[in-house]
Amino acid sequence: MIFINRKLVSEMEKSEIILLSDTGVAEDALNHALLESLNDKGVLRKVLLVPPDMTRMHSGAGQITASYYHILQSYCQVDIMPALGTHAPMTVKEIREFFGPDIPLERFLYHDWRNDVVSIGEVPGSVMSMFSEGLIDNPVEISINYHLLDPSYDLIISIGQVVPHEVVGMANYSKNILVGCGGTDVINQSHILGAVYGMERIMGRDHSPVRKLFDYAEINFLQRLKIMYVLTVTTQKNNQVNIHGLFIGRNRMLFEKAVRLSQQVNLNVVATPLKKVVVYLDEREFKSTWLGNKAIYRTRMAIADDGELLVLAPGVCKFGEDEGNDQLIRKYGYIGRQKVLGLYTVQDDLKNNLSVAAHLIHGSSDGRFKITYAVAQLSKQEVEAVGFGYMDLASAYERYNPSEMVEGFNTLPDGEEIFYISNPALGLWSVEVDSNSD
Secondary structure (H helix, E strand, O other): OOOOOOOOEEEEEOOEEEEEOOOOOOHHHHHHHHHHOOOOOOOOOEEEEEOOOHHHOOOOHHHHHHHHHHHHOOOOEEEEOOOOOOOOOOOHHHHHHHHOOOOOHHHEOOOOOOOOEEEEEEEOHHHHHHHOOOOOOOOEEEEEEHHHHOOOOOEEEEEEEOOEEOOOEEOOOOHHHHOOOEOHHHHHHHHHHHHHHOHHHOOOOOOOHHHHHHHHHHHHHHOOOOEEEEEEEEEEEOOEEEEEEEEEEOOHHHHHHHHHHHHHHOEEEOOOOEEEEEEEOOOOOOOEHHHHOHHHHOOOOOEEEEEEEEEEOOOOOEOOOOHHHHHHHHHHOOOOHHHHHHHOOOOHHHHOOHHHHHHHHHOOOOOOOEEEEEEOOOOHHHHHHOOOEEEEHHHHHHHOOHHHOOOEEEEOOOOOEEEEEOOHHHOEEEOOOOOOOO
16 A cells, blocks of 8 residues: 655644644544644534444544544533444444443434435436436435434534445545435435446546535535534554544545545555455454445455455344345345346336445446355355355355465465455455546
8 A cells, every 4th residue: 555655744724624644643633633623613512423333443433433522521412423324223332342431322313214314405317417427317305314404513523434435436525424314315316326327437536426416415405504524544454543634624625635645545456357355354344245245346346357256254144234125135136237227227126225226236246256255144045045155154264364364465375376355444456546536
């Protein structure tokens, strides 16, 4: 990976804060920046923190959320609503592990993407057609969690990580609000928009069709909300999360700066296509293929035709995070782009759950390379029924032990060469990456 070669700097301009470090922002500098970010916000009596959930455990957002809570709780009410999107609610164990042991549980709010949302506007079909280059012309209802519209909140602090993403191109900024705290239509329509347009055309780039949708909603529907975005760019080394960039403010230019930094530290180029890739999924973070398929999304542009992807997934015990989504994945399986494109416009269950249709497109290699899941909590029959190869996890560990492999290329005792990735969520791997930020 390429790190920016720069000393820690602090830049204050128009109520914006930027911290950059090639080795990782120090804790005292981080806390000082968070404190500074509140100085011009007036009297704060009630604040809503909107961090990601445990599926972004290497974002630095848990630490930042806890710091904001401890700064603010002495003089105002602080509520925390994890931006779950379609994910399962956080358990008490996950809350404690991600946010620390001492934030009262009653301060946490739960986002239900199916029931807890209010419509705030609609993106016209003509605009969607323009964004999608004519591929989709459905209007999109923008709905968000009702807590975000509570006028008693003096400030909403949206916290999250900018990193390559399979649906929007580069994650976070307004995505945290519109999808993380969004309703069914914006989630479904944004996901199918990205899938139909093609994830290989999107990942690692800023101005994707889905990002244009979110920008439209930010400008036209979210401006009245008192949102401050807190964006991180991170890497992981030796189980240590390093925050290389912290960007605080509202202006989109901050997001663009974060995108450029992420493109430097999170994009990984290999010289030739990889014949075999082994990806490990931390069981604390990945409990479903809905999440675990990041192993597929983030490596697909680096894997050779007729290559193989082996996913070591000790925590994966289901396919969808949501029970309804799980049932649809089991029904249709990861059957390939063309088959899903032929089904989602005629099958009512897929028409009504477009994010699942998109997920099924994303999760298939379209026969280009083999995908094998090594699991302990799903049966061989279940895994093969959705279109993946199966391997017993214990058997996989005997040959591909994460504790005995290093990041990147490894040669096993019998001479087999594999490329190992310990956390697919923190990067994008490709044989060739377009350096154009668009």
